[in-house]
Amino acid sequence: MKLPNVASGTRALLAAAILTLGGIGGAAAFPDKPVEYIIPFGPGGESDIAARLQQPYFKKMFGQDLVISYKEGGGGAVGWAQLNGLNADGHTIMGINLPHIVIQPAEKDVGYKTDDMVPVYWFQYTPDAIVVPAGSEFKTLQDLIAYAKENPGRVTFSGSGKGTANHLAQVRFDKLAGIKTTYVPFGGTGPATAAVLGNQVSASWGYTTVGAAQGDQVRMLAVAMEERHPLFPDVPTFKELGFDMTGGALRGIAVPKGVAEEKRKAWSDMIAKINKDEGFRKQMLDGGFALIxxxxxxxxxxxxxxKDDYISAAKEAGILK
Incomplete structure (x- = not known):
C-alpha cells in the first residue's frame, strides 16, 4: 500500500494505524486478548524456560499476555494429540519439539500424525551434551567410555523420553564409541536432570541448558556442536574428541489446524520479531540455548x-524398523 506524501512522523503514525487495523475492512488487531501458551511437558524444562523468556517481550511488543499452561505426559504426545481439538481463533498456541513430533507417530499410534501438525515457527534448539554430577568419577568423556567398555550396560543415562533427541543421541553415541549403556527415559528434562543430581543414574543425555541452569552442581563432558558453546569455552565438542556428532532438540510453536492462514503468518512474524530482539537473544544464549x-x-x-533425516536416523539406531 502506497502512503500519501506526508511528513515522515505523520507517515509513520499512519503506517502503524493501518497495521493495527489490518489494512482491509478495518479488521481488529491480532491478538486482541491473552494467549494461552501450552507446554506439553512439565514445568522447569527447556520448553518452559524459553516460553517464560518470551513472555515479557510478547507483552511489550504486542500488548497481550502469554499465559503458560501445561499438558504433560507421553514425552509431549498427550498435549500434541489434543492440539487440533483446541480453540482455533488464533489465541491458543503450543510448544512443539523435534525429533519428537516425527519419531513418536512413526513408532506407534500416539493420537496425532506429523503431517496433521501446523508449525508456524522454529526458534531455538538445545545442543546435546553428556552431563554428570560434579562429584562423578567421570572427569572426561574418555573416563566414561573406558568404564562403559569394561562394564557393559552399567553406565545409566537419564533422558527426556523415548524417541527424543536424548534417546537418539544415546543410541548413536554408543555405536560411535563402541560401548553399551542403559537409557532411562523420564517425562522431560526437569525430572531427567533431577535423576542425575540425585545420583539415581550415572549421567544424563541432557543439553547445554542443563549446564547453564545447574552451574557447579554438574559437569558437561562434551557438547554436540560444530564449535564450542560461547557459554562453555572449556567444554569440548564431540567432534574435537573424535566423534562425528552434532545435534539436539529443536523447539518451536504450533497452532491448531483450524487457525486461519493469515493468523498462522501473523504468529510467524511475531515470534520472528521476538527472536531478533538483542535482549532476548542474549538471555537465550546465557541460558545455554542456541537460536534458529x-x-x-x-x-x-x-x-x-x-522427517527424512530423523526417520533415517531412527531406523539406523534401531528405534524404528
Missing part, C-alpha cells in the same frame, strides 16, 4: 527434510 529462525513460509520444505 525457520518461518512459516519455509515450513513445508524444512519439515520434509527433518
Amino acid at each position: 529462525d525457520v518461518p512459516y513460509g519455509e515450513m513445508q520444505a524444512f519439515m520434509q527434510k527433518q
Whole structure:
C-alpha cells in the first residue's frame, strides 16, 4: 500500500494505524486478548524456560499476555494429540519439539500424525551434551567410555523420553564409541536432570541448558556442536574428541489446524520479531540455548527434510524398523 506524501512522523503514525487495523475492512488487531501458551511437558524444562523468556517481550511488543499452561505426559504426545481439538481463533498456541513430533507417530499410534501438525515457527534448539554430577568419577568423556567398555550396560543415562533427541543421541553415541549403556527415559528434562543430581543414574543425555541452569552442581563432558558453546569455552565438542556428532532438540510453536492462514503468518512474524530482539537473544544464549529462525513460509520444505533425516536416523539406531 502506497502512503500519501506526508511528513515522515505523520507517515509513520499512519503506517502503524493501518497495521493495527489490518489494512482491509478495518479488521481488529491480532491478538486482541491473552494467549494461552501450552507446554506439553512439565514445568522447569527447556520448553518452559524459553516460553517464560518470551513472555515479557510478547507483552511489550504486542500488548497481550502469554499465559503458560501445561499438558504433560507421553514425552509431549498427550498435549500434541489434543492440539487440533483446541480453540482455533488464533489465541491458543503450543510448544512443539523435534525429533519428537516425527519419531513418536512413526513408532506407534500416539493420537496425532506429523503431517496433521501446523508449525508456524522454529526458534531455538538445545545442543546435546553428556552431563554428570560434579562429584562423578567421570572427569572426561574418555573416563566414561573406558568404564562403559569394561562394564557393559552399567553406565545409566537419564533422558527426556523415548524417541527424543536424548534417546537418539544415546543410541548413536554408543555405536560411535563402541560401548553399551542403559537409557532411562523420564517425562522431560526437569525430572531427567533431577535423576542425575540425585545420583539415581550415572549421567544424563541432557543439553547445554542443563549446564547453564545447574552451574557447579554438574559437569558437561562434551557438547554436540560444530564449535564450542560461547557459554562453555572449556567444554569440548564431540567432534574435537573424535566423534562425528552434532545435534539436539529443536523447539518451536504450533497452532491448531483450524487457525486461519493469515493468523498462522501473523504468529510467524511475531515470534520472528521476538527472536531478533538483542535482549532476548542474549538471555537465550546465557541460558545455554542456541537460536534458529525457520518461518512459516519455509515450513513445508524444512519439515520434509527433518522427517527424512530423523526417520533415517531412527531406523539406523534401531528405534524404528
